[in-house]
Amino acid sequence: MKKTLFAVLIVIVTLLAAGCAPAAAEQPAELVVMTHDSFAVSESVITAFEAAHQVTVTFIKSGDTGAALNRAVLAKDAPIADVFYGVDNTFLSRALEAGIFEPYASPLLAQVPDAFELSPGNEALPVNYGDVCINYDKAWFAAQGLPVPATLADLADPAYAGLLAVQNPATSSPGLAFLLATIAEYGEDGYLAYWESLRANGVVVSNDWESAYYGNFTPYGGGQPLVVSYASSPAAEVIFAAEPLDEAPTGSIIGPNTCFRQVEFVGILRGTQQRALAEQFVDFLLDVAFQQDLPLQMFVYPVNTQAVLPEAFAQWAESAPAPALLDPALIAENRERWIQAWDQAVLR
Amino acid sequence: MTPSHNPPAAARRPFRWAALKPQPALVLWLLPLVFMALFFYAPLAAVFGRMAQGFSAAGLGRTDAAGYLLRVLGFTLWQALLSTVLTLALGLPAAWIFARLRFPGKHALHILITLPFILPTVVAASAFSALLGPGGWANQLLMALFGLSQPPIQFMNTLGAILAAHVFYNVAIIIRVVGAAWSQLDPRLEHAARALGASPARTLREVTLPLLRPAILSAALLVFLFDFASFGVVLILGGPQFATLEVEVYTQALHMLNLPLAALLSALQLACTLVLTVLYQRVQGTRRVPLLPRFSDELAHAPRTRAERLLLWGVLAVLVLLILLPLLALVLKSVLLVPRGGGPASFTLEFYRELFINRRDSLFHIPPVAAIRNSLVYGLLTVLFSLGLGTLIAYALERPGRLGAVLETAVMLPLGLSPVTLGLGFILLFNAPPLDARSFPLLVPIAHSLVALPMVVRTLQPALRAIPAHLRDSAAVLGASPLRRWLEVDLPILARAGAAAGVFAFTISLGEFGATSFLSRPESPTMPTAIFRFLSQPGSLNYGASMAMSVLLLLICAAAIVVIESILRRSANAAQR
Numbered sequence: 001m002k003k004t005l006f007a008v009l010i011v012i013v014t015l016l017a018a019g020c021a022p023a024a025a026e027q028p029a030e031l032v033v034m035t036h037d038s039f040a041v042s043e044s045v046i047t048a049f050e051a052a053h054q055v056t057v058t059f060i061k062s063g064d065t066g067a068a069l070n071r072a073v074l075a076k077d078a079p080i081a082d083v084f085y086g087v088d089n090t091f092l093s094r095a096l097e098a099g100i101f102e103p104y105a106s107p108l109l110a111q112v113p114d115a116f117e118l119s120p121g122n123e124a125l126p127v128n129y130g131d132v133c134i135n136y137d138k139a140w141f142a143a144q145g146l147p148v149p150a151t152l153a154d155l156a157d158p159a160y161a162g163l164l165a166v167q168n169p170a171t172s173s174p175g176l177a178f179l180l181a182t183i184a185e186y187g188e189d190g191y192l193a194y195w196e197s198l199r200a201n202g203v204v205v206s207n208d209w210e211s212a213y214y215g216n217f218t219p220y221g222g223g224q225p226l227v228v229s230y231a232s233s234p235a236a237e238v239i240f241a242a243e244p245l246d247e248a249p250t251g252s253i254i255g256p257n258t259c260f261r262q263v264e265f266v267g268i269l270r271g272t273q274q275r276a277l278a279e280q281f282v283d284f285l286l287d288v289a290f291q292q293d294l295p296l297q298m299f300v301y302p303v304n305t306q307a308v309l310p311e312a313f314a315q316w317a318e319s320a321p322a323p324a325l326l327d328p329a330l331i332a333e334n335r336e337r338w339i340q341a342w343d344q345a346v347l348r
Numbered sequence: 349m350t351p352s353h354n355p356p357a358a359a360r361r362p363f364r365w366a367a368l369k370p371q372p373a374l375v376l377w378l379l380p381l382v383f384m385a386l387f388f389y390a391p392l393a394a395v396f397g398r399m400a401q402g403f404s405a406a407g408l409g410r411t412d413a414a415g416y417l418l419r420v421l422g423f424t425l426w427q428a429l430l431s432t433v434l435t436l437a438l439g440l441p442a443a444w445i446f447a448r449l450r451f452p453g454k455h456a457l458h459i460l461i462t463l464p465f466i467l468p469t470v471v472a473a474s475a476f477s478a479l480l481g482p483g484g485w486a487n488q489l490l491m492a493l494f495g496l497s498q499p500p501i502q503f504m505n506t507l508g509a510i511l512a513a514h515v516f517y518n519v520a521i522i523i524r525v526v527g528a529a530w531s532q533l534d535p536r537l538e539h540a541a542r543a544l545g546a547s548p549a550r551t552l553r554e555v556t557l558p559l560l561r562p563a564i565l566s567a568a569l570l571v572f573l574f575d576f577a578s579f580g581v582v583l584i585l586g587g588p589q590f591a592t593l594e595v596e597v598y599t600q601a602l603h604m605l606n607l608p609l610a611a612l613l614s615a616l617q618l619a620c621t622l623v624l625t626v627l628y629q630r631v632q633g634t635r636r637v638p639l640l641p642r643f644s645d646e647l648a649h650a651p652r653t654r655a656e657r658l659l660l661w662g663v664l665a666v667l668v669l670l671i672l673l674p675l676l677a678l679v680l681k682s683v684l685l686v687p688r689g690g691g692p693a694s695f696t697l698e699f700y701r702e703l704f705i706n707r708r709d710s711l712f713h714i715p716p717v718a719a720i721r722n723s724l725v726y727g728l729l730t731v732l733f734s735l736g737l738g739t740l741i742a743y744a745l746e747r748p749g750r751l752g753a754v755l756e757t758a759v760m761l762p763l764g765l766s767p768v769t770l771g772l773g774f775i776l777l778f779n780a781p782p783l784d785a786r787s788f789p790l791l792v793p794i795a796h797s798l799v800a801l802p803m804v805v806r807t808l809q810p811a812l813r814a815i816p817a818h819l820r821d822s823a824a825v826l827g828a829s830p831l832r833r834w835l836e837v838d839l840p841i842l843a844r845a846g847a848a849a850g851v852f853a854f855t856i857s858l859g860e861f862g863a864t865s866f867l868s869r870p871e872s873p874t875m876p877t878a879i880f881r882f883l884s885q886p887g888s889l890n891y892g893a894s895m896a897m898s899v900l901l902l903l904i905c906a907a908a909i910v911v912i913e914s915i916l917r918r919s920a921n922a923a924q925r
Contacts, residue, residue: 038884042709059711067602074398074607074772080779094605139688168588171603205588206505210470210883214891215477215504215584219688223482223499233886240887242685242698249688296708299885336604347588 031277034060034081034269036068040297041290049284055277064208065173066091072269073098082272083281085127088262089118090176093332096123101267104279108286112303116263118328124265127285130300131231131320132177133252133259134164137218140225149226150255152185155198162202165216165224168347170339171207173262178228179342180331181260184324188334192345199346219249231259232299235316239296252318259320264300376744377755380737387794388762391773398776399601399611413609421616424592427507427582428575431514435571438515438670439522440564442663446523447530449660450648457664459909461671462520462851466859466905468876469580470883471898472513475674476585477504478681485677505587513581516670518571524848525570525807529563532814532844535647562632563810569628570806573621573763593617597766614769621764625757675902682895699892703878703900714878716897720904722872723858727908729793730800730857731850737797738804738849739842742812745805756805763802770795789872796860800853807852811845812838847913854912858905875901 039061050057060081062068069091072084076098087095095101101123109117109125116126134155136148149155155164167175183191195203204224206212213229216222219237234248241249252259266285268278284290291302295313302309309317445451446458464472480486480503487499494500503509537559541551557564579594591599593613601610651657685696706713741759745752762770778791815838823833859876873881875897882894 037880039712040708041711043706043711044709046711063602070602070605071772071775073605075775075779078776078779080775170599171583171588204505207583207588211473211584211587213886214883215473215481218483219888220891221477221481221483229886236886236890237888240885240889241688242696242888242892243687245688297710336606339604 029055029274029277030058031055031083031274031281032058032060032081033083033085033281034062034068034072035084036065036086037061037063038065038298039086042293042297045289045293048289049281053277053280057281066171066176069095072100076100076270079269079271081269082274082278083266084269085266085285086264087124087267088173088264089328090173090180090262090331090335092118092124092265092328093335095265095267097332100270102270102272102275104268104282106279106283106286108283108304111306112286113305116303118263119265124267125282125286126263126303127266128291128294128298128300128302129261129263131252131254131259131261131318131323132174132181132228133231133254133318133320134178135217135227135229135233135250135252137225138247138249138251140218148251149253150258152182152194152258155203155226156194156201158201160201160226162204163224163226164198164201165204165206165212165222165227167209167212167228168205168207169342172209172212174209174228174230176335176339177260177262179338180326181258181324183338184260184326185257191338192341195342195345203346205346230299231319232295232301232313232317234318235313236299238316239312248316252320254318254320256322257324259323261320261323261325263303376740376747380741380744380759381755383737383794384758384798388765388770388798391770391777392765393773394776395769395773396611396615398772399607399614401607417612417616420591420593420596420613421620423590424576424594424617425620427510427514427590427592428572428578430507431511431518431575431578432568432572434511435515435518435522435575436564436568438663438666439519439567439571440526441659442519442667443523443526443530445660445663446527447533448648449656450650451660451664457667458523459906459913460675461523461667462855462909463675463902463905464516464671465520465852465855466901467517467898468859468879469513469584471678471879471894472516472581472674473504473584474681474895474898475677476509476513476516478677479673480504480509504585505589507586507590509585510578510581510590512670513585514575514578516674517581518574519667519671521571521574521803521852522564522567524851525567525810526560526563528807528844528848529560529810529814531647532811532841533559533647562813565628565632566806566810569624570763570803573624573760573802576620576624577617577764577766579766593620594766594768598768601768601772610769614766617766618761618764621761622757625760626753629753629756678895678902679899682892682899685892699889699896700900702889702893703896712881714873714881716878716900719873719875719878719897720900723874723876723901723904724908726793726796726874727854727857729790730796731853731912733793733797734800734804734853735846735850738801738808738853739846741801741805742808745809746812759805760802762798767799770798792872793857796857797853799860800856803852803856804849807849808842808845811842815841850912851909854908855905858901858908875904 039059046057049055062071065086065088069084069087072079072081073094079100084095084100096119103122104125105122106125109122112126116129118124118126134149141148146159149157149160154160166178169176169179179191182194185191186194204216206216209229212227213233214220214222216224217227218225229252231252231254234250234252237250238245238248266282268275268282272278286304288304288306291304291307292310294300294302294307295317296310299313299317301317301319442461446454467475478484480501482499482504484499484501484503487501490496490500491498503512533556537555538551541555542548546554576592577594578592579598582590582592582595583598593616597610597613597617600606600613651660682699683695683697684693685698686693703716741755745756774791774795778788819837820833823837828836858874879894879897879901882890882897
């Protein structure tokens with residue numbers, strides 16, 4: 001009895017394991033792309049690239065923006081991938097200082113506005129951008145008869161006490177972007193005083209976007225009708241609504257200097273054995289097919305000016321007309337210090 | 349099944365174990381040692397080597413390093429101590445009612461209390477938030493009852509949330525480990541004490557608890573080490589005001605890229621684990637408490653006295669409130685559609701359907717069947733690996749000698765190493781064929797086994813120590829071969845503990861996200877991966893689908909626990925007959 005059961009168990013495990021094992025057929029060349037957890041792409045778009053270049057593309061998802069980059073930096077002596085996609089302008093300097101990328105001047109950069117090209121040596125090429133903004137719960141503000149705050153200064157107003165949820169900039173990419181927006185608005189001398197006033201006004205901090213959005217935001221049963229997220233989140237709320245909606249249930253505050261623009265870059269990892277394929281893949285990311293696929297997959301905007309926005313995205317997504325700007329060199333120099341000072345001012 | 353008193357065939361020549369005599373412990377240790385050296389100590393050395401590179405040049409990157417380290421260490425120890433005390437306070441009475449009382453729904457409840465183990469912290473946070481969050485049921489009820497305008501209960505991001513979640517996650521360890529020992533404790537000892545006039549309290553204090561001490565200490569150490577190394581609970585439920593060593597290693601290593609500081613924190617955590625394990629060995633000593641193999645529930649009876657009934661209902665009430673209600677909240681969230689802008693919720697299966705739809709032709713859509721299959725394969729392989737290695741280690745630890753203590757510590761250390769550090773070690777070491785995650789798919793269950801192994805050994809050890817020597821001796825005198833002695837004396841006693849260990853190994857594997865996410869094999873995503881993928885984008889459909897996937901994870905896990913337990917129990921009862 002016992003033996004039979006064990007035998008059955010072992011057979012089941014073996015069969016299931018065999019089902020998991022990759023087919024041992026002759027395989028085409030492989031291109032390994034390291035990226036963050038939020039990366040998404042249509043199957044048909046990648047299949048077209050694979051067929052055109054006789055290659056299998058394997059994606060290694062390695063945590064959020066900061067974590068994925070740091071893994072690439074840690075493994076730079078023995079790179080586990082050929083291409084890295086997903087470093088943003090808040091972390092770009094770390095990638096460039098660590099020297100993990102080989103320069104590549106893609107011809108497709110001609111279709112990208114110069115403002116996005118933040119790596120002068122073309123080590124990292126811009127792919128997409130998105131604005132980190134404060135989202136608000138429309139129904140909540142309507143029910144309370146309270147005007148939606150319009151500026152960062154409004155958030156420190158006692159009328160909005162205890163209504164804002166943000167993320168820890170030490171552990172969250174949108175959290176860091178929002179901290180940078182406040183530094184752009186109030187300057188290095190004033191941002192800590194501003195955060196102290198937010199703290200006095202009862203700002204709620206969580207460590208990650210998921211906890212802030214699905215835990216603290218009022219549409220999901222939380223206690224705060226204002227949350228740091230993306231300008232495109234209201235579009236996702238319509239597209240991924242459990243019941244059809246004709247209006248987004250949330251909105252973004254996109255006034256001047258309230259949002260921070262994140263630009264994401266791709267780079268060829270130093271030491272790749274697949275340089276030619278890696279270049280083709282970078283071109284593919286900058287080209288129209290992938291650029292038009294981006295918005296509905298990752299809810300970000302394409303940098304290629306030739307790309308046309310999908311209808312659903314164009315209808316619902318917003319982007320800030322005048323996002324906060326900070327010199328990448330300044331960010332590089334002060335990032336850790338700003339985060340530590342923020343930690344002292346807001347959490348301790 | 350043949351009766352155990354059958355004399356062996358006279359012609360059978362006994363296997364010459366004497367040939368192995370020189371170092372029998374070493375033989376038992378060989379396989380586990382090679383495994384640990386290759387998959388734990390080598391990556392550990394690699395990551396510390398790499399992290400230490402920047403030590404002199406960069407410094408620690410903080411001016412207040414000493415105060416900061418003390419603050420983090422102090423909080424880590426403090427919350428672990430509080431959590432362990434609370435877990436014991438609920439776990440010990442619960443272990444008794446499961447070991448000694450019969451009540452309706454006992455078997456189902458025993459399985460349900462193990463389920464929290466597999467829940468990713470984000471999901472557990474959602475469940476607690478549905479109950480106790482600002483818009484949760486408790487607050488809504490209180491606000492409606494007393495006409496309050498603000499939610500009265502502040503639960504999320506408090507120390508209370510951390511403690512409640514730790515009890516939620518770990519009380520099953522106490523109930524299963526101590527309960528397994530309690531249900532096999534020879535009741536004649538207690539009866540004798542009572543007959544000699546000892547009060548129930550005195551019997552408990554002077555007979556029962558001393559006899560259970562090895563199991564209690566063992567389980568308490570595990571719970572303490574789990575709480576000590578707590579990561580997700582502190583990060584997500586505790587919020588940014590609270591940081592354990594593990595959380596700081598993660599922040600410093602992966603976000604601030606301050607590797608020297610991460611290495612220092614990681615080393616501090618390992619050192620603490622080491623000290624705790626050595627202390628435990630000192631306290632535990634080599635006490636033996638004889639247990640007798642029993643059929644399950646042999647010693648259980650229906651509650652007889654008022655005190656027993658009171659205890660039973662009290663413990664059940666707490667278990668229901670703390671464990672069943674959050675699980676129920678998840679189930680409700682996965683089938684209820686709350687209309688935007690208010691109105692009554694309606695029943696829906698939309699979120700379950702959504703799991704099967706690849707809405708955007710995404711390359712990364714995870715078909716639920718594939719996720720379930722991958723999770724099950726990893727889980728069962730983890731059970732096989734960790735039970736196999738764990739049994740060898742538990743036997744080796746039974747051999748007297750100093751070597752045992754050193755090696756025991758070596759096996760416990762993985763509990764004190766953050767998955768972040770271990771994951772980085774794996775990346776640095778296993779990044780090329782044949783030993784990388786993609787060409788060596790076993791790396792994932794191996795990483796899970798590493799995490800499960802200390803727990804498996806701890807669960808098997810008290811049972812093994814308890815096998816009465818006279819049973820083995822009688823069997824030997826009657827001429828049973830060593831294999832036969834093992835099958836018919838050791839196995840029946842070990843099987844109950846083995847069932848608990850196997851269930852733990854399986855649930856650790858099913859819920860494990862830390863190590864897996866480092867070894868990510870995009871072609872075989874697991875159920876926790878699927879849950880996270882849904883949660884990483886806004887939208888009520890994504891949120892609902894993540895809840896639906898979590899409920900599937902719970903159901904699959906419950907079904908698997910039933911199967912694993914019935915296999916191991918059956919083998920125990922069969923061997924006994």
